[in-house]
Amino acid sequence: MKVVVVGAGVAGLAAAHFLAARGCEVVVLEASERIGGKLRRASVADVMVDVGAEAMLARRADGIDLARDLGLPIVHPTKATSRLWVDGALRPMPPSLMGAPMDLDALEASGVLSPAGMAQARAEANLAAVHRVGEDCTVGDLIDRRFGPEVTDRLVEPLLGGVYAGRAREISARAAVPQLAALYDRGPLTPQLAAIPRGSDLPVFAGIEGGMGLLPERLAAGLDVRTEEPVLGTGYAHDRLLVELVHGVEVTDGLILATPAHVAAQIIAGCAGGSLADTFRVIDHASVAVVTHAVRLEDWPLGHDVSGFLVPPDQHRRIKASTFSFAKWDWVRAAGEARGVLLLRTSIGRARDSQALDFTDTELIAQSLADLRDAVGLTARPVDSHVQRWPLGLPQYALRHRRQVEVIREAVAQVPGLAVAGAAYDGVGIPAVIASSRRAADELLASS
Ligand SMILES: Cc1cc2nc3c(=O)[nH]c(=O)nc-3n(C[C@H](O)[C@H](O)[C@H](O)COP(=O)(O)OP(=O)(O)OC[C@H]3O[C@@H](n4cnc5c(N)ncnc54)[C@H](O)[C@@H]3O)c2cc1C
Structure with missing residues (x-):
């Protein structure tokens, strides 16, 4: 089976690696002059x-396993700890689940909240649980209702800003903090968050000695990757997919789009129609x-x-x-x-x-x-x-992101030989992106 992968970020290269390992003839087409995308x-x-990117979650095995398979040395951060820069001082980072406080005494001691903000956070335990996340709500709404806006502004915003460069009151709770959304649906958060075990010796993050940028470099070494080869569009002829290049056309049995969503929207219109393309464009x-x-x-x-x-x-x-x-x-x-x-x-x-x-x-x-x-x-x-x-x-994983991704995946499944992978769908972190690549490779092989 011949497969064209569009985009030589970690998503495209990992998908190509998984397919090549299972006997496919794979070519990766990359628009820019270099491979790696956001790993550089x-x-x-x-x-x-x-x-x-400079680190990956260690508790999800996809990233570490791939790096190890490639012979790259896994390392973990030192014991040095992070701070919050609030009101002119670097303050200790209180333990939290994506900003939802797990230890109110530590939060108070950090000085991150005003006395009024702290009083509102402490009142959470006794608030009636009248709301549910339902289909979805924003992370900010969820925290505002329970702990008050200062917790959103001073704890959740900086953490979400680090991962998504996003805004708490716009990002989907179901997509970005599913564990917190599930706790919220069960009742007051304070006792539930305090009961989550902490202080485990298992490292939360991992890296690669020499840099995360070594991961795409090592992946590409075993693959046919063509840089400065932007894909302009797609089409169909005689039941095979056509990939439109600047000079000519590539004919293929399988196609994985591993570009950012707004680029996938342009490329996909030729083989899947404009309405699917519009679904991709919703992702900001x-x-x-x-x-x-x-x-x-x-x-x-x-x-x-x-x-x-x-x-x-x-x-x-x-x-x-x-x-x-x-x-x-x-x-x-x-x-x-x-x-x-x-x-x-x-x-x-x-x-x-x-x-x-x-x-x-x-x-x-x-x-x-x-x-x-x-x-x-x-x-x-x-x-x-x-x-x-x-x-x-x-x-940006906005409200109802998960539903949008379901719609995209259902529509993509209607196009024989097409799959998508990358940060736009099931998580922006490197392990989630690699998992999306494995899924895309599995889907193509299952449909061939
Ligand atoms: C500054 C920053 C820091 C980050 N830090 C972390 C971190 O520490 N840990 C973590 O887990 N995640 C981090 N992330 C997120 C993570 O790096 C990304 O989500 C992930 O690398 C995305 O990989 P990707 O392959 O989906 O997309 P990309 O890396 O964007 O790759 C897509 C590729 O497609 C190519 N392309 C685009 N259009 C075309 C076309 N028409 N034809 C052919 N090719 C095309 C692009 O040139 C690019 O090479 C960070 C992201 C950023 C921006």
Whole structure:
């Protein structure tokens, strides 16, 4: 069976890898000049570091298993902990389930909420459970009703901002926090959240020594990948799928679209009709930028026990997060120290903040450094800085996202030989994306 995979991000490359392992003839077509999509490494002060995704959930095996199969060394973050930058201070991150507080005493001690906000959070345990999530509600609605808006603004927003670059009052509870949605339907959250076991020694996150960007590099090494080969459209002739290229047409038995949803919408119209294309277009995207700095060892004002901080949007800062990569990953610290520097990054941009990427690189670097100066007291100029823009980089899982994905999958299933994979559907995290690739490969093989 011949299969064309469109897009050489981790979704497309993983799907191609699974199909090739099962005897298919696979070609991956990538529009840009490079593979990897949002998994990308770049040199900052001569140290290769991730400038896109830099970690993956460890509790879901899909990512770790694939990396291990490829012989890549799995590592886990250090014990350094993250902070919240609120009211001018870096405060301890209270334990939470995507911002829903699991320990109200720790929340109070962190100083993240005002006394009034704290009183409202404490009242949750005694609130009657009159609402249900039903088909869906936003994460913000759910938390606002139970714990009050300060918990949404100061805890949920920064955490959702980190994963989706999204807004709590727009993101689907069923899609983004299904575990929390299920607890909500059962009654008051405070006792249920407090009862979730904590302090397990099992690491929550994993990475790859040398960077997550090694994953697509290693996947592509065993595959036929053609870069600078954008797919423009699709069609049918004599019961075979046609893939329209800039110069010519590729004929194939199977086709996996592993591009962002808005691109899939354009490509798919020829073989599945305009109404399916419109369903894909419903999925919105947020644009973000990652600004990475290399600072001299002697210029760093903090210790190594803090791995970074998140910034709630109500603090009106330009950056939404900073990761002190040298404190989070031993391999980054060692690689940087060998060159006398420490590597850290900041991220900028949330859903509907279209302005974020309008600034020049010099301006983004200046904004990033201004916030770092105010947050941690870093005043020295970095040795090197790098700006990576991710226009439309993160799909937004809005209300009823899961239903939209069902509609897309039902319609795609009507087109023989077609499957979809990627961050737009069942989760934006790398393990969820890889699971979507395995599913797409299974669907194609089952239908052949
Ligand atoms: C800044 C940032 C940080 C992140 N951090 C993390 C993290 O730490 N952990 C985590 O789990 N997740 C993280 N994510 C999310 C995760 O990286 C992505 O969800 C995932 O990498 C998406 O993979 P994908 O293959 O679906 O899409 P993409 O990586 O977008 O790949 C799609 C590919 O399709 C190509 N393409 C587009 N149009 C065409 C066309 N017409 N023809 C051919 N090819 C085309 C694109 O050029 C691209 O290479 C992060 C995302 C961003 C933006």
